[in-house]
Amino acid sequence: MKVAFSTQDLQRVDAHFGWAKNIAIYELSAEGYRFLEAVQFEGDLQEDGNEDKLAPKLEAIKDCAILYVAAIGGSGAARVVAQGIHPMKVPQPEPITELLEKLQEVLKGNPPPWLRKVLAKEGKGQDREFDFEEEEVEHG
Numbered sequence: 001m002k003v004a005f006s007t008q009d010l011q012r013v014d015a016h017f018g019w020a021k022n023i024a025i026y027e028l029s030a031e032g033y034r035f036l037e038a039v040q041f042e043g044d045l046q047e048d049g050n051e052d053k054l055a056p057k058l059e060a061i062k063d064c065a066i067l068y069v070a071a072i073g074g075s076g077a078a079r080v081v082a083q084g085i086h087p088m089k090v091p092q093p094e095p096i097t098e099l100l101e102k103l104q105e106v107l108k109g110n111p112p113p114w115l116r117k118v119l120a121k122e123g124k125g126q127d128r129e130f131d132f133e134e135e136e137v138e139h140g
Helices: 051-060 074-082 096-108 113-121
Strands: 002-007 022-029 032-040 066-069 086-089
Touching (some): 074 086, 096 113
Parallel strands (some): 066 086
Antiparallel strands (some): 002 022
C-alpha cells in the first residue's frame, strides 16, 4: 500500500497538510518499504482559507491508503477521508522511517479493523487470515 507524509524536510512528518512544501510517498508492506516519490509544492502555502491549494495535494495522494500529518484542517481532513485515505496525526515531528517501521510491525501482526479494510481493498489481505481471539461464552 502507498503511504503519504506531509513534510518540509523530507525526513520527518513536520508539516500541516495545507502548508506542506512536500508530500513524500512510500510503498509499504509487511516485508519492507521503499521511497516512491516526493511531490513538491510552490507558492503561498500559508493558512488563508484558500481551499484551492489543497487540490494538487489531494491529487498527489489519491492512490495512498494513509496520510501522516503534523496537523490538518477540518475541511482538508474531510476531503482526504472522502478519497478513502486515512489521515494520521502525529503529536510532534517524527522521522518518516520510524513511522514506516512501526506501521510495518503492525502489518506483520494483527492490524486494527480500519487497516484490515485497507489491505482487503488493495487485494493484499486476500491470502492472509487474521487470528481473532474468540471469547468463551458460558451459558448458565
